[in-house]
Amino acid sequence: MARRSWHKSADTRAEILDEAERQLEAIGYTDMTIGSIARALGMSxxxxxxxxxxxxxxxxAVALRWVLLLDAALDTTADIAPASQRLRAMARLILETHVAHGETPARIAILVGLDFRPPPSALAFFDRLxxxxxxxxxxxxxxxEFAPCDDRPAAAAVVCDCLMTILDPAAVLRGRSLFTVKEMTExxxxxxxxxxxxxxVHA
Structure with a gap:
């Protein structure tokens, strides 16, 4: 492919990320390289x-793309009340997103972490969650609605732990081999x- 003229811009970054996602799905993380992307796009x-x-x-940057989409979706739940309804909406939304996109092995590998080291964007998403x-x-x-709590950060971490089979895309993928989507939602x-x-609050 003939070399094209490129410059650092949002469009250039988007084309590179699009090609990276395509190759991650088609050939996997190991075979996707800077060189393979450059060749496909006709750039240096x-x-x-x-x-x-x-x-x-x-x-x-690929992981950031994915988590920003999930962040934007979760933003739509911010005004749901009561809090218990918002929690249910958040959990279902995350589950639905993982079910819809979770069969892409590269996505699972990247969000969970290559060699069990999630990329900074995935870790930052978890902190925001x-x-x-x-x-x-x-x-x-x-x-x-909820009982007073002296250590809310610790309580939030426990909520994450309790919902980990919903929050973790790899766990959702494993669940898909055992349960129907309806069963997973239940x-x-x-x-x-x-x-x-x-x-x-308990009486």
């Missing part, structure tokens, strides 16, 4: 290095019910 590898630094930077749960708990306490609801009962 230097252009990719200039935009992303290295392969790890490129992978992190903890903050969302902390805010949800605060709102539930303020409304009298399981999600049961887990949320368990969490809500633990957070609730």
């Amino acid at each position: 590898p230097a252009n990719i290095f200039k935009n992303f630094g290295n392969k790890a930077g490129l992978i992190d 903890l903050k969302r749960f902390e805010t949800l708990i605060d709102d539930g306490i303020a409304a009298g 399981k999600c609801d049961r887990l949320v019910n368990f969490v809500i009962k633990g957070l609730a």
